[in-house]
Amino acid sequence: MNADLKQLQQKLNVTFRNRQLLKQAFTHASYVNEHRFGHHQDNERLEFLGDAVLELTVSEFLFEQCPNRPEGELTKLRASIVCEPSLVNFANRLHFGQYVLLGKGEELTGGRTRPALLADVFESFVGALYLDQGLEPVREFLRRFIFPLISLDGKLQTNDYKTQLQELTQQYSLGSLEYRIVEERGPAHEREFVSEVYMGDECLGRGLGRSKKEAEQHAAAQALEHVVIPKS
Known part of the structure; x- marks a missing residue:
């Protein structure tokens, strides 16, 4: 075993x-x-x-x-x-x-x-x-x-990708994260934001959302697919 x-x-x-x-x-x-x-x-x-x-x-x-x-x-x-x-x-x-x-x-x-x-x-x-x-x-x-x-009102508390990414990087001491809004699109009533999440100079993920927070969540979700955990 x-x-x-x-x-x-x-x-x-x-x-x-x-x-x-x-x-x-x-x-x-x-x-x-x-x-x-x-x-x-x-x-x-x-x-x-x-x-x-x-x-x-x-x-x-x-x-x-x-x-x-x-x-x-x-x-x-x-x-x-x-x-x-x-x-x-x-x-x-x-x-x-x-x-x-x-x-x-x-x-x-x-x-x-x-x-x-x-x-x-x-x-x-x-x-x-x-x-x-x-x-x-x-x-x-x-x-x-x-x-x-799962909270008592039945709403899942599992979609906070930023928290997941933060916990993962802290667990393996990978480095600090930085979120950057790199682009804003569309008229004021239909605004879209593009966020990128960086570890040092490396872009780990990119996300699009109707708000800055939503864009950051999507960037973190993409980063979770690409971040590499070091071998023990």
Whole structure:
């Protein structure tokens, strides 16, 4: 068992009975392709299962917490939780990216911070936990780490990309961030702003929005796709 995955279990207060399932949850297909004789399995099947388990457990949570909301609103709210941006946020908060086994090419191209990869890893972990221990431990995991991110009025608190980017850069001591409004477009009543986020002289992301804050959020969201976490 990878020492890092032991550390992750301690942090999450979860102990896998089948540790191979946990390892599989964090094994990307690129790693398997480069280690064909190692009998490794990638996480794609676990991702498929985890997606279904999340749909069920999030549906249960919303059904219990929002007794007066109609079916249509619950469906939209669930979709806003079980979607790539939210799953990426969850994975980043738990620092899942640092535990993924990647192929060398994927590593060099920034795969460890790629949104689709992080969303898949989060779903894979949920799928692995379900297979290993059943639904209740999954519910407990979500109650501790995910459901508190949803306020009582049902609005998600997961779209603050500036905070995510700040936390990531602070965690790995990457440097300070600076947001610059580099362009303003359109008439006063239909103003659009273009923001860029810099780390030193490097532009990490660029975003367009109806307000300066919105443009900065979009710039931070793009930066999250490109920022490279140093190898440990």
